Amino acid sequence: MPRFDRHVFVCTNFRAPEAARPSCTANGNSEIHTLMKDGVRAAGLGNRVRVNKSGCLDQCEHGPAVVVYPGEVWYGFVKPEDVPEIVSEHLVHGRPVERLRLPEGCLNTPSCPHRQPPPAKS
């Protein structure tokens, strides 16, 4: 059995509530990760699609964040009820779920509608 058909990384980073940036989980536990793994297994893809926890993916203002390779498909603001659609559409049929994708303008940017730049130093 060769490489993975798809490799999913679910951010499980957490920060204290008073931190300067938010984080994708409140305590390191990710329901998204659990549901994604269960969904992949139920779809019979357990050996072909790998679902991993990852450290901070640096899309903190858009979490919970998920990235799928190949293709570097970014999902943001993923809710538990979104997971079955990601599994059935993207992971089974190879069709990314457009409505859940993180807008290109929100990726790796210091400023976007969800992320404000830090205040200028006086």
Place this chain on the structure above:
Amino acid sequence: MPRFDRHVFVCTNFRAPEAARPSCTANGNSEIHTLMKDGVRAAGLGNRVRVNKSGCLDQCEHGPAVVVYPGEVWYGFVKPEDVPEIVSEHLVHGRPVERLRLPEGCLNTPSCPHRQPPPAKS
């Protein structure tokens, strides 16, 4: 700033010594991850190359394991002294380090020179 040029995942999984399979770290701390992050930053790639910890990448008998996207380039048995070469060759110049790649025959297989199948049930 758009997508990452390269996205590196370093397995930081750990299991107890008596577990049936080995693991990539002894306690969840990964010198490989730390060195890789430091190396990327020192190379001035901190915004273009992301180095993440990941959960178990399922290459447990070949750890410490690292996978780099795009390309799903797998490295196995990575030693701290290998990291500068991965950074300078692969992450800076885009040339995977062939001598460190996990052989194709070792990837996602129940049996290879490093992994023995579990004993048959009697």
